[in-house]
Amino acid sequence: MPSDVSAQDLSPQEIMAAFLARDLKDTEHLMVGVAMPIVEAAVRLAHLLHGPNMELIFFGTRMNVADRHTLPLPAFAWDNRVVRWAESFSDTGHRFEDVKHWHKRIFFIGGVQVDPHGNTNLIGVGPDYATLRFRGPGSVGTPTLSTHVGRYYIVLNSHSPRILVERCDYMSTYGWGSGGADARKKLGLPGGGPKYCVTPLCVMDFDEEDKHMRLHSVHPGVTPEAVQAQTGFALRMPDQVPTTPIPTPEELHVLRTRVDPEGRLRRM
Amino acid sequence: MESRTSHIIDEVEAVRRIEDGMTVAIGSPTPMALVRQIIRRGLKDLTVVDVGLSLDMLIAAGCVRKVVSYYAGGGFGVPVAPAFRQAAERGEIEVWECEEGILTSGLQAAAQGLPFLPWRGGVGTSLPEVNPDLKVFTDPIRGETLLAVPPIKPDVTLLHAAVSDAYGNVQHVGGPGWIDLFMQRAADHTVVQVEKVVANEDIRKDPWATTIAGADAIVRVPYGAHPFYSRGYYIQDNAHLKDYLDASTAAAKGDPAALHAYFARYCREPETHADYLEQIGIRRLLGLHEY
Numbered sequence: 001m002p003s004d005v006s007a008q009d010l011s012p013q014e015i016m017a018a019f020l021a022r023d024l025k026d027t028e029h030l031m032v033g034v035a036m037p038i039v040e041a042a043v044r045l046a047h048l049l050h051g052p053n054m055e056l057i058f059f060g061t062r063m064n065v066a067d068r069h070t071l072p073l074p075a076f077a078w079d080n081r082v083v084r085w086a087e088s089f090s091d092t093g094h095r096f097e098d099v100k101h102w103h104k105r106i107f108f109i110g111g112v113q114v115d116p117h118g119n120t121n122l123i124g125v126g127p128d129y130a131t132l133r134f135r136g137p138g139s140v141g142t143p144t145l146s147t148h149v150g151r152y153y154i155v156l157n158s159h160s161p162r163i164l165v166e167r168c169d170y171m172s173t174y175g176w177g178s179g180g181a182d183a184r185k186k187l188g189l190p191g192g193g194p195k196y197c198v199t200p201l202c203v204m205d206f207d208e209e210d211k212h213m214r215l216h217s218v219h220p221g222v223t224p225e226a227v228q229a230q231t232g233f234a235l236r237m238p239d240q241v242p243t244t245p246i247p248t249p250e251e252l253h254v255l256r257t258r259v260d261p262e263g264r265l266r267r268m
Numbered sequence: 269m270e271s272r273t274s275h276i277i278d279e280v281e282a283v284r285r286i287e288d289g290m291t292v293a294i295g296s297p298t299p300m301a302l303v304r305q306i307i308r309r310g311l312k313d314l315t316v317v318d319v320g321l322s323l324d325m326l327i328a329a330g331c332v333r334k335v336v337s338y339y340a341g342g343g344f345g346v347p348v349a350p351a352f353r354q355a356a357e358r359g360e361i362e363v364w365e366c367e368e369g370i371l372t373s374g375l376q377a378a379a380q381g382l383p384f385l386p387w388r389g390g391v392g393t394s395l396p397e398v399n400p401d402l403k404v405f406t407d408p409i410r411g412e413t414l415l416a417v418p419p420i421k422p423d424v425t426l427l428h429a430a431v432s433d434a435y436g437n438v439q440h441v442g443g444p445g446w447i448d449l450f451m452q453r454a455a456d457h458t459v460v461q462v463e464k465v466v467a468n469e470d471i472r473k474d475p476w477a478t479t480i481a482g483a484d485a486i487v488r489v490p491y492g493a494h495p496f497y498s499r500g501y502y503i504q505d506n507a508h509l510k511d512y513l514d515a516s517t518a519a520a521k522g523d524p525a526a527l528h529a530y531f532a533r534y535c536r537e538p539e540t541h542a543d544y545l546e547q548i549g550i551r552r553l554l555g556l557h558e559y
Contacts, residue, residue, distance in 0.1 A: 091446040096368060123394065139390075141389075174392030
């Protein structure tokens with residue numbers, strides 16, 4: 001086990017995974033969708049370090065694998081072999097029949113666009129819906145998931161003004177709408193909404209009053225100015241912006257030897 | 269008295285029951301033997317309820333006018349299926365924008381003969397703006413804001429399953445794809461392609477395992493979901509799918525040669541599913557054992 005961890009040795013994706021892992025609590029149900037390698041690593045890290053009663057739900061495959069030393073997951077969304085780890089499986093259609101119980105469920109979402117109030121877009125980009133400039137993949141299950149889960153995290157593989165925009169061209173999930181702590185309640189959305197937006201540069205949260213995105217911490221070597229320059233709207237800036245905590249030696253050891261021995265998070 | 273009528277037909281006959289302009293729902297695991305016959309026949313103007321790369325193939329082959337889909341990712345690191353993306357951006361296909369809960373609500377409304385079912389996921393989003401068939405309404409019981417999802421009624425649903433008897437009693441291995449059951453309930457006519465046809469006695473040994481009772485037609489096609497997976501039989505042929513994805517990507521960038529070759533080799537030249545399997549080759553197929 002490394003006795004000391006230096007920020008230079010870490011990839012931003014490893015810092016993101018460790019940050020997310022610490023925020024996840026034992027007994028929570030962690031639902032991971034397609035094409036989110038950082039989130040896959042984060043939930044498995046949390047499961048191994050402090051979450052023996054977590055339930056990991058990859059696509060529809062529900063598992064508890066805390067006793068596995070390593071877990072060579074295939075690219076699960078496209079490979080039914082992942083059910084080898086499952087205690088139960090639920091498929092499209094069946095997945096959404098128990099939203100009543102989703103207060104313990106945590107979800108992670110990416111986006112083609114994300115706006116200052118944590119609304120996200122997987123539909124597409126362009127003024128005319130009939131002929132979009134970029135056609136996105138579609139909303140998958142994110143509208144329902146974001147409506148009902150206890151809380152969720154917006155996790156972006158890159159941080160740019162093209163993604164973090166003043167206004168989404170289309171909204172496939174409603175985060176905090178046009179702002180305000182009661183925005184979701186007014187619409188009758190039972191879930192807790194987005195908590196953090198985590199990117200390769202920083203962590204952002206939402207102002208308690210108006211739910212506008214605010215810089216929470218910058219990853220080592222990144223300045224608040226650099227984050228702002230890569231963001232398409234004016235971020236709330238606290239007087240003091242802390243540095244995102246880097247993984248402890250134990251976290252990094254587990255991450256690199258048991259969760260991500262192939263180093264995927266160091267090559268993104 | 270006449271004897272009980274067999275529901276078994278072949279893949280060519282099954283697809284003759286589909287006409288241009290119909291709404292066709294495609295389940296998961298993907299009934300590719302039937303999808304390839306649709307492409308071979310050159311059906312046009314279909315409304316297709318589907319996801320992923322089988323949807324992309326049908327669009328690339330020119331069969332689709334309208335798409336009902338919650339997800340058209342390409343997989344293999346390609347965020348959006350190439351033919352879907354290009355056809356949508358050019359306005360060549362119409363997209364009925366939805367998500368998983370809205371799709372299943374619409375299928376269930378059709379199955380139950382209702383004018384709509386309510387759904388909460390999507391309230392506050394752009395979905396009812398870009399899909400005007402979804403109506404925002406105030407519920408008359410508690411006064412909450414909800415979406416009214418109208419029926420999604422396939423003319424024909426195409427599914428893949430493990431086994432059936434000759435009378436359309438279908439049993440899956442490892443549970444059905446649950447979207448399949450929504451699609452079957454909602455459709456006027458359901459065709460299920462199966463890995464194997466078994467005796468009626470085999471079905472009656474365990475009637476609790478029957479997932480679809482009385483499918484309209486059964487098509488016997490071993491390896492019929494290839495290049496996708498079939499639970500309990502074989503895994504996905506990722507190399508084949510990647511070849512298709514590369515060809516579709518190149519076509520979207522203006523070089524359709526590889527895509528034309530793909531469709532010729534795998535969809536148009538093989539007249540039947542057996543011809544297709546010969547084209548793929550026994551070594552490749554046997555290399556796809558589960559796990």
